[in-house]
Amino acid sequence: MKKILKNKFSDLFSKIDESYELFLPIEVDGKVNFDMWKQGDTVNVEKLKTNISPKSFIFPQSETYLKFKRDGKKLELDNVGGKKEEYVLFGVRHCDARSFKLLDNVFLSDPVDALYEERREKGTIVSMACFNPAQTCFCSSFGIEPQTTSKEVDVNTWDIGDSILWDPQTQRGENLTKQLKDILEDVTEQDESELNALQEATNDKLKELPLANLDPKKIKGELNDLFESEIWGELSQRCLGCGSCTYVCPTCHCYDISDFKGDTSGERFRCWDSCMFSDFTLMAHGNIRKTQKERFRQRFMHKLVYYPNNNEGAYACVGCGRCVEKCPVHLDIVKVIKKLGGE
Numbered sequence: 088m089k090k091i092l093k094n095k096f097s098d099l100f101s102k103i104d105e106s107y108e109l110f111l112p113i114e115v116d117g118k119v120n121f122d123m124w125k126q127g128d129t130v131n132v133e134k135l136k137t138n139i140s141p142k143s144f145i146f147p148q149s150e151t152y153l154k155f156k157r158d159g160k161k162l163e164l165d166n167v168g169g170k171k172e173e174y175v176l177f178g179v180r181h182c183d184a185r186s187f188k189l190l191d192n193v194f195l196s197d198p199v200d201a202l203y204e205e206r207r208e209k210g211t212i213v214s215m216a217c218f219n220p221a222q223t224c225f226c227s228s229f230g231i232e233p234q235t236t237s238k239e240v241d242v243n244t245w246d247i248g249d250s251i252l253w254d255p256q257t258q259r260g261e262n263l264t265k266q267l268k269d270i271l272e273d274v275t276e277q278d279e280s281e282l283n284a285l286q287e288a289t290n291d292k293l294k295e296l297p298l299a300n301l302d303p304k305k306i307k308g309e310l311n312d313l314f315e316s317e318i319w320g321e322l323s324q325r326c327l328g329c330g331s332c333t334y335v336c337p338t339c340h341c342y343d344i345s346d347f348k349g350d351t352s353g354e355r356f357r358c359w360d361s362c363m364f365s366d367f368t369l370m371a372h373g374n375i376r377k378t379q380k381e382r383f384r385q386r387f388m389h390k391l392v393y394y395p396n397n398n399e400g401a402y403a404c405v406g407c408g409r410c411v412e413k414c415p416v417h418l419d420i421v422k423v424i425k426k427l428g429g430e
């Protein structure tokens with residue numbers, strides 16, 4: 088394990104920036120989101136949750152697949168999608184890192200999504216452990232330990248005050264560490280005991296959180312009974328179908344593909360979509376989910392029943408709590424899990 092003094096952060100970022108595109112939690116007008124770093128930016132690695140999750144780096148909100156041009160009967164295609172440059176994403180919380188693994192199960196299964204695969208292969212992911220979970224956090228309900236080590240990243244880091252401890256765990260992480268050898272320092276026994284103390288204190292904090300008892304494994308029942316449960320009608324009455332919950336969610340991955348056309352040229356792109364929207368999956372014969380109740384049920388049955396049934400029990404939620412904070416009518420997965428008996 089190594090460490091970097093916080094007063095050398097600027098050197099660290101400049102050094103990474105020499106060989107990679109560097110994305111960090113950047114604060115603008117009080118809001119923190121991941122963005123490409125440049126000198127003078129306000130980096131905020133202490134912010135617990137970015138507004139938008141970092142899934143947008145491996146699955147962008149909007150992405151051009153190809154451009155096309157027509158000249159008489161001749162059609163020219165230009166594949167522009169994908170990620171060409173190596174990049175480092177620094178400061179990813181363990182819940183968001185787990186979401187990458189959940190998205191891999193979708194996009195890297197046969198047939199592999201080539202654009203997604205390219206983005207995954209170009210990225211070096213550096214985590215940032217949490218020592219101050221929020222009241223809305225419930226990652227522990229999904230087996231995530233936010234204060235220890237994430238298996239889903241290339242380098243784990245821990246903020247212990249004046250310095251950040253740095254521990255590579257993949258070849259990509261080792262390569263990045265080698266490049267930073269003049270900036271990283273050896274850790275001392277004192278650093279390690281500070282880390283242990285912070286981790287133990289966090290363990291206690293996690294047990295005291297309001298959602299600490301949430302347990303999706305307690306949801307019992309046959310698929311059909313859960314599908315027909317009356318809770319969907321009750322809960323969905325308030326849902327506005329605004330889609331905010333799906334846009335902030337690190338595991339939601341519905342998308343749409345469209346052509347944007349001019350007379351002789353255009354482009355094909357995909358963009359995030361939401362199963363909460365009334366025109367989602369709208370087809371020539373109509374919509375397969377006609378009511379908000381059906382759309383609401385689909386979102387949560389997918390996260391809590393269909394996805395785990397197809398992915399060795401893994402739930403499609405990481406307990407980040409963003410939907411708990413953002414839904415304008417206070418409807419969220421916590422209420423659904425509780426209603427289905429998961430507490």
Ligand code: SF4
Nearest residue numbers: 336404405407408410
């Ligand atoms: S459903 Fe809510 S708590 Fe779960 S991962 Fe999505 S935004 Fe986070």
Ligand code: SF4
Nearest residue numbers: 326327329330332414
């Ligand atoms: S659950 Fe809340 S955030 Fe999600 S679509 Fe309904 S009203 Fe919007």
